[in-house]
Amino acid sequence: MDSIFYNGRIYTMDDAIPQAQAVAVKNGIIMRVGSDDEILKLRSDDTVMYDLHGQTMLPGFSDSHMHLLSYGYSLEKVNLYSARSMDDLIRLGKDFLRDHPGLTWLQGRGWNTDDWEDTRYPNRYDLDKITTEIPMFYTRSCAHIISVNSKALEVMGVDRKTQQIPGGHITFDEEGEPLGIFAEAARDLVYDALPKLQVSDIKRLIVNGARNALACGITSIHTDDFEAISAGEYQKVLDAYHQLEAEGNLPVRIYEQCLLASEPLLRRFLEEGHHTGEGSPMFRIGSLKLLTDGSLGGKTAFLRRPYHNDPSTCGIATFTQSELDDLVLLAQEKGLVSSPHNIGDGAMEMNLNAIENAQIKAPRADMRHSLIHCQITDPEIIKRCRDLNVIMHVQPAFIDTDMHIAGDYVGADLEQTSYAWKTMLDTGLHIAFGSDAPVISFNVMEGIYCAVTRKDLKGRPEGGWLPDQKISVYDAVYAYTMGGAYASYDEGKKGSIRNGKYADMVILDRDIFNIPEDEIKDIKVQATILNGSIVYEAER
Structure with missing residues (x-):
């Protein structure tokens, strides 16, 4: 074995072996999971040994939606x-x-x-x-x-x-x-008036951003990077990632959510042969990203009725239904799944219409379409998402701010059925957690804390906001691990600590399953492991 991690409290997120003490790794792949006695027998003279000293190990985290390039840019x-x-x-x-x-x-x-x-x-x-x-x-x-x-x-x-x-x-x-x-x-x-980013700039910004993600235990990122460059210049982003990978300098696994907002641009991309899953274990083409409405705080999220605090507007729908239908159908025909941004219930309804239309007119097996954000909802929309087998990309720490404005913006009745993650899970939907960084921090512990307690990061309100939507710690961790893996068709390759999967793992300073829930946000990442190698280690 190349390396063995032992003497740990390992939560595998795998029902076959839920807990273990040790993991053996060879060539970046998990070979065995089990007790110290079982795994230490596999040691050879060349095996690198890592004593976990009883610390908690989980699978590496997946952030299912962020803007890595923009995050790196924001640092400057x-x-x-x-x-x-x-x-x-x-x-x-x-x-x-x-x-x-x-x-x-x-x-x-x-x-x-x-x-x-x-x-x-x-x-x-x-x-x-x-x-x-x-x-x-x-x-x-x-x-x-x-x-x-x-x-x-x-x-x-x-x-x-x-x-x-x-x-x-x-x-x-x-x-x-x-x-x-x-x-x-x-x-x-x-x-369009800004100086253009060059490939060398993009590489620098990606690496700087990804290093910070590693410090949060994130080993896989679903990212929309095309939004940070001028329309039509997406090849610069692809070149940057390919060069980083060839140089051995790409810090995390990437699943690119490709923002292609017009039919000519999307058609060009598809004619070049791009499709979901194209690429390598480190960088792959993911989905068609469409920005179909705005934000709640900006009153540009598209609602089915006027804003409660501004009856003059329902927000902004950035596409007509016909335009959305055409884009999603074109992508579906060429094997590119869609993952549109939608915060308002009006935008969600439009995107579900487009996905249903594409599935009827160009049926393909296992097209894992998804919706990003999914904030303003009602039971009918959630049921329809289940019926269409749509994955929900949710940013749990959004409630840190949104809980304080949602009722004023959408009305108390619609507030009660929104940010409804427990309802989504109970309905049978696949949920993948993320951050939307740099909109908010990609600190995974803060996201899990918000999902579990339904409190903001200051601990408000007592008992939680819409407390019937609290989810378990296990479900929150699952959404940050197996949830993201499923969304990228990788449930057989990552997301749990299991034989044959990538050796992507994270070590925490506390046992997330056995501390008071209010302390979850304070957990620190001690080390992050990618392909069996420690790629981040906290200062001691």
Whole structure:
């Protein structure tokens, strides 16, 4: 054996051997799982021995939806998540500009006015207080709304004559002048004006982001990276991953959720021969990603009825039903599953219509379509998801903020049937947990804590929000392991500690199944193992 991990408390997530003490690994594959007595007999002179000292081992975690490239990029931008006022936004921008002379664009991410005293969105005049010399933009934490300064508007060529963008919204003031606020598809006006990322940039950002993921015990990532580059330049992302893998520098396993928002672009991608499952054990093409609505906090999530706190809008549907039907059907015909973003119940209904249409017109065996976010729901939608065998990609730590606004935004009745993960499980749906990073942190322990306690990260409310939707610790861990593996057709290769599977594992400083639930969020990852090798180790 190449290595043996022993003297541990190993939870395998495998019903055949639920708990073990030791694991033997050869050539990156788990060869045997069992007791210390059984596994230590397999030791040879060359075997590397790892004494777990009674610590807890789990399968490596899978984040079923994030934006790894954008997360890596966010590490090089102004971090606005701590801002609690417009003055904070301005101060943080000025400080960053002072510490990074020579910038040609100032970029920041993470503002969220939901819990500010002044809840209006930052506009061009606010950001002009930071700089009028170079263009700049600040992205809301949800990524669905961008604010820019006057210099950026000039560079973008946006003025009072600019027309609204289908599937998006540009905010103008009472005099008809642009305020520098762009939502949904209108954000493309900002992105198209930015300096283009090159393959070398993309490689750096991916590696930097993935290293932080390893520190959270994440060994597999389902990621939408095409959204971080201009439409049609997806080959840069593919080249970056292929080069990293060839160099032996790709830190985690990748399942790419491919954002291809137009029929010509999708058709080109498919004609190049891309399909679900194409690739290697480290990098594979996953699904067609479609951004079909916005965010709840931005009031751009598409609802079937008007917002409770703003009856003038139902949000934004970025596609017509016909457009969605055509895209999902085209992908289905060529063997590419779909995983659309949908936060509102209106968007979920549209995507289910498109998936059902594709399955009827072009039936294929084992097409594991999925829905990303699945926040605003009712029992009928959840039942329909089950009937269509759709996988739910859920971000449990979203409730850290959303529990405080959901009722105001969608009404108390719809709030009661939303974020309904227990109902989804009881209905028989497959659930895969993730984070949507950099929208929120990809800290897995925080996600499990939120799913199990239904509390925010400050421990509120006592007893949990919509407590009938609490799930067990086991089910939460399963959603972060086998759930993600199933979504990528990998249930036979990873997601549990079992003979013949990849030796991807994580070591924790506490036993997640035998501590008070309120302490789960404080568990620390001690080490992360990929292909049998320790790729992250906490400082001691």
